[in-house]
Amino acid sequence: MNTRSFSFRLLAWYTCLLTCIFVLLCALLYLDLSRFLEHNVEQSQVRRAHQITDTFLATIGKTGPSYVAGQAKALYEPEISDRFVRITQANGPIIYASGMPKDGSFDPAEVPAFPPVSSRESFHRVKLSNGKTLVIAALNYHGPGKTSYVVESGALLDPAELNHLVLQLLIGLPVAVVIITVGGYILVRRALTPVERITRAAEQITQHNLSERLPVSRTGDELERLSISLNRMIARLDDAFQNSKRFVADASHELRTPLTILRGELETLIENARLDPEVRERATSMFEETVRLTRIVEQLFTLSRLDAGEAQAEWSRFDLAGLAKTTAEQMSLLAEDKNITIACDAGQAVVVEGDAARLKQVVVNLLDNAIKYTQSGGAVQLHVRRANGHAILEVEDNGVGIPSEALPHVFERFYRVDQIRSGEFEGAGLGLSIAKSICSAHGAEIEATSVPRKGSCFRVTLPLSKN
Ligand SMILES: Nc1ncnc2c1ncn2[C@@H]1O[C@H](COP(=O)(O)OP(=O)(O)OP(=O)(O)O)[C@@H](O)[C@H]1O
Ligand SMILES: [Mg+2]
Structure with missing residues (x-):
């Protein structure tokens, strides 16, 4: 695989960019879902605290604390439903505190007494020694007389749904990356097909078919401009090539006659019996060079005729x-x-x-x-x-x-x-x-x-x- 090629670099950039975007989206999704789940737990605990207040804490003046404690235990059974419930008289004793849940998922003794807050509702997170988090909603209730109570309802944050999401993302992300890469590869190949077509056509063009031109796809983009520019370049080459061929053909043709005359003249001169031997020797050497020159001119003339396509006259x-x-x-x-x-x-x-x-x-x-x-x-x-x-x-x-x-x-x-x-x-x-x-x-x-x-x-x- 050519790692320096344009297609490889384009594909690598595209895959990296899309993978980063996916990872970012997954992280945002994870954070959003965890915030939503926490909010849900908080709201359900607030509702429970309100129920306790509305159903039996409101009548504590008449029924007394032990009745309230008994009702809280009987109606909500926090130990059985693995919840935390605590009803405290402000600056006074604890009226009711739920015990150890049946699944032993947390120890209620680990939940501290929270300092009083002025707002009606407040939320607390308790990080337990077993690593779990208990979400507690506290509700301030002003009872009969000047007595205030704090009703606390809590539940564990259940990470199961988040874990499920993480698992799905861990499986989904590599699959998505593979699909992105394969899809990107197909796209890049398709995008480069016209370039390959132009390259193949350009490779077919030699000095013998300079009149041919590259295919131009009318897409109005860089590829169209590239093929038009290449075609103009081929046209200029064609012109230059034709000119040089014409020059060789004309020159060799024009040289043949004077050379024939020169050769004939030299031959006559050499045959002259009265010629000085030294002059004859020089004339003979000139004659030999003229013969050589004639041969080259003849060969050039033959080549120029062959170039002009006259190789199969007969x-x-x-x-x-x-x-x-x-x-x-x-x-x-x-x-x-x-x-x-x-x-x-x-x-x-x-x-x-x-x-x-x-x-x-x-x-x-x-x-x-x-x-x-x-x-x-x-x-x-x-x-x-x-x-x-x-x-x-x-x-x-x-x-x-x-x-x-x-x-x-x-x-x-x-x-x-x-x-x-x-x-x-x-x-x-x-x-x-x-x-x-x-x-x-x-x-x-x-x-x-x-x-x-x-x-x-x-x-x-x-x-x-x-x-
Ligand atoms: N049979 C051969 N044995 C050895 N070398 C050869 C042979 N044929 C060609 N060559 C080499 O290839 C070169 C090109 O050959 P080519 O026939 O085109 O030119 P030339 O024989 O030198 O000149 P011309 O054919 O134009 O008179 C020669 O110069 C020679 O060096
Ligand atoms: Mg030869």
Whole structure:
């Protein structure tokens, strides 16, 4: 998982924020419920104190304290209902005090005598030694004559409901966090889908299809602006690319005629018998450079035409094996000059479709390299066969080989392995890029494998003719 990614950080922030909000809400809920429960207990104790006052304490003048005590015990049975009841005469004796509740949940002896308060009702909390809390409501009652009484009614705070809530929150919170995270992940993925679509489309755009554009979703947001900006950038690139291609095409085209004239003039000059030997030598050197220059211009011109989509001018069905055999025979003269043998293994007809002249150029370029980069006495092998519905053409040599770090670049324009070493061999570094352009236009793959000082193998994989 990429923790630095935008989606991960967005999801992490979103989950943290929502979890914090949930925890806060749970805490507020807990506090609110505990306050509500306490308030409930207080109110029920106040009601009980009022009942005691109204039902029999009001008549204490006539009935006497022991009657009141007896009534309190008989009617409210605080010990049985686990309650606390105490009736005290102000500045006088305790008229009635309930005993130990039957469940032994608290000891009434732990409840202190509270100092007198001026208000009619007051509330007290008694923290008991067993950790529980007793809520007591005290009611001041002014009886007959000037005698006042305090009626205290108490009950334990029951934490069961709060505990239940805490349990539910403890289970609910992790579940909520999981749902938030999964939901957030789905939302983030959906939100980023258009970005992925744009990325995929952008990856498909290469120098060959710069006229294509990215999808623009008309949402009026940043994504729409991003895709429009990218499309404008691609349009500018397209323009620049077209301009540079046009420049190369025009320049190479314009250079061909003066170069041909120059070559012809130099040839005539060299053939002049009366020419001073030193001038002839210089003219010959100039002639050789002009030939080299003409070759480069021709190659550039070929490339510019291939770029313009003229790789399949003459589309036909033909036997690749036959084409390879004839080409190898034609090139064998060049190989013989270097004492190199060319063995051609292309017995079976392998019919493909394409521009035969262009594909012949591929074979020529590969054989030319194999001969050029193989020492005298070496061997070059040409194989043509069928495999998995494809035509395979391989040119193998036992020459100088290509270092592994240079191998991925050999099909680039003007790339030559190791400039110092390349000085021994003539060339501009365009032969393989021409071969690659032709292959791409035919839906073919061209790849190279090589072991330095052992040899190289170039393989072209071309679709077989369907008919
Ligand atoms: N069979 C081979 N053996 C060793 N190195 C090779 C072979 N084929 C190509 N290379 C290396 O790849 C480079 C590019 O080859 P490419 O054919 O494009 O250019 P070039 O042969 O140098 O010049 P050009 O073909 O334009 O005359 C070469 O310079 C050479 O270093
Ligand atoms: Mg070459």
